[in-house]
Amino acid sequence: MIPELGQFALILALLLAIAQGVLPIVGAWRGNAALMAVARPAAIGQAIFVSAAMAILIYAFLSFDFSVVFVADNSNLALPWYYRVTAVWGAHEGSMLLWVFILNVWTVALAAFSRHLPQPFVARVLGVLGWLAVGFLAFILFTSNPFLRELPMPADGGDLNPVLQDPGMTFHPPVLYMGYVGFSVAFAFSIAALLGGELEQAWVRWARPWTNVAWAFLTGGIVAGSWWAYAELGWGGWWFWDPVENASFMPWLVGVALIHAQAVTEKRGSLPAWTVLLSLFAFSLSLLGTFLVRSGVLTSVHAFASDPRRGLYILGFLIVVIGGSLALYAVRAPKVAGGKPFAVLSRETAIMVANLLFATAAAMVLLGTLFPLIGDALNLGKISVGPPYFGFLFVLLMAPVVLLLPFGPYLRWGRGEGKSLTTVALRAGIAAVICAVAGWFFADGRLRAIAGIAGAAWVAVGTLSYVAKRWREMPRGRRFPAEMAGMLLAHFGVAVFLMGVMLSESLSIERDTRLAPGQTETIGGYTFRFDGVQESAGPNWQGDQGVVTVMRDGATVHVMHPQKRVYTRGQVQTESSIDAGVFRDLYVALGEPMDAAHVDGPWALRLYYKPFIRWIWLGGLFMTLGGFVAAGERRFRAKRAAAANQVVPA
């Protein structure tokens, strides 16, 4: 009975979403305050029912209700309770429900914090979010119902994909979805502005913290995903340019462009049409990401079981959302466009150039990701695009960004001033050269590592030199407003990230080797001694646990325990063992016994030495933090009172 209640809750949520989508927009159009007032209660009601459905699904997992197909497919009696909770988003149906749930979280937050905005505008924004909810709720109810029953009830369930049974998977999908779905706010805001036919600078100011928070979540989600892939997939890579990764990376790139473009529009009134267009693209790419991950049209290392029929629905939905919003943009943009002109040597120009580079990078990733589909449609054969395509073009596009980054804060709005630019270029340049020379000895002349060190020094010193300038020139308390602090944190994160990527990529030592118990192998100054395997077991798996003693200069550094697990349903899963450090990771994974009948004999082992790899995620965390800090800017809140008093014609 209880799962049926979940189904009813979803149906009621769909009906409320339709009300939320239709009535307020009609109200805003007709100037009917009563209809516009429906938006908030409908949104809250919808959120209550979706939350109820979510709770019921979690309950079904916790109470082993295997009569529900989704529960039976993705959990079993031996699965620990915490993985039964995360199993909710371990497969398609539940993760779509999570999508809608998070959309409701954003919508309710928006309904609560938008009281100072003109009513017709809020009505349109909530209305657009209502339509997005309709699209996804209908998708869940008609093609991927998590509450579907199967009777008689099986005695035990299947299993959650073992690669998902990891702490990283507990928070990666929700955080990533917070980012994906968070762009819906900027999207709804842009559609509302286009529908209303005007774009107030105050509204852009209001949208900025939302976009920053969404972007910060997305960054955090990607960092978590990268770290999970490194630890869990067992090959020690942190990024594969895989379609599923690209799916989250495209909205991120456009998001970077968007948060900067919004700053220009909010502060200077320039580039309004571009900001609106980027909002449309950021969310469209989030939807496309959902489509790519869930439809199974692309072969991916992550390709979890999926169903092409659902792809068709999402494809239709995508065409309606993207086509509709772009058509609206084409008709209405000339009305909101315009914008103030600016000088060539100004912050606006720098942001515009960086914006174009990020937009081009997103287009490049999109082309490479969809190329197999294009090739298929044109009958060119089964093509895949190799990672070097992305790596080559991405480095080429981002090199100018790194070069321009230190100048950003120094540039003034509207007009140019060359003197301070020469100073910062000189300082950062000298730092880069000194670090490059130092790096020459440290990295044995490996060019990529040296370029990384020099680039990181360039960005870090350029950013820190601006910090020093503010410290000297501004009175206490006014030195670092949240918006600027966030920007500087994120820019500093770029330096840390750059250092991590370039050093770990060029100095890593990866060795696949065959070791009998007692044998040793030395890489990067560390001696790994394989001490054989022991039996080991967990709640729903058993397997072999290797013992590898790592020594340096005769002293034991760490004893590592990589595992080869066999889950109850027979899936084999490699659990790597990592000795993490600020300057290097040691990574050991078990391959397989050379002779399956003699596990006490020689084994294949992966031994990796990965210098500076933590810096990649550390840089990402700096960016995440920067996004959140910037969203806390007082100005975004302080002027709300003023915005509330503005009389805006509907």
Next chain:
Amino acid sequence: MNPTRKRRLIIVTSVVVAAAIAIGLTVFALQQNMNYLFTPSQVQGGQATQYKTFRLGGMVKAGSIQRASDSLKVSFIVVDAAGAMPVEYTGILPDLFRDNQSVIASGRMDGARFIATEVLAKHDETYMPKELKDAMAKAHENRKIDEAAAKDPSP
């Protein structure tokens, strides 16, 4: 030319030049990194001869996996309904690599053998990569996929 026109001309020219460079580089990078997927029978039919490196997809023939006694070298045979191809690989095979499972290997031909530099197996018990299923179906338009392959409960 007056200054406004001159500035516009500079902007337009630089946009065109930048776009041309971007398109040129993209096409170059795509050409360098396109990887085609073939099944053993397609390779033996001569379809892959023009590509130095490509991806080979099919099923691992039961009982064909053989390991060297002193290194990580392993050899196995990849089959589709109408062909079989010996593959050599040095390294650690993925967890789900085993008899009668679908596999995609990238590498190049050396005589009649395929030398793999990377071997991917499916990541999910019930999943066969769609492009591999399509390629295998295409390799024998009028025939059902081999019995061994059909046992794989693909969605």
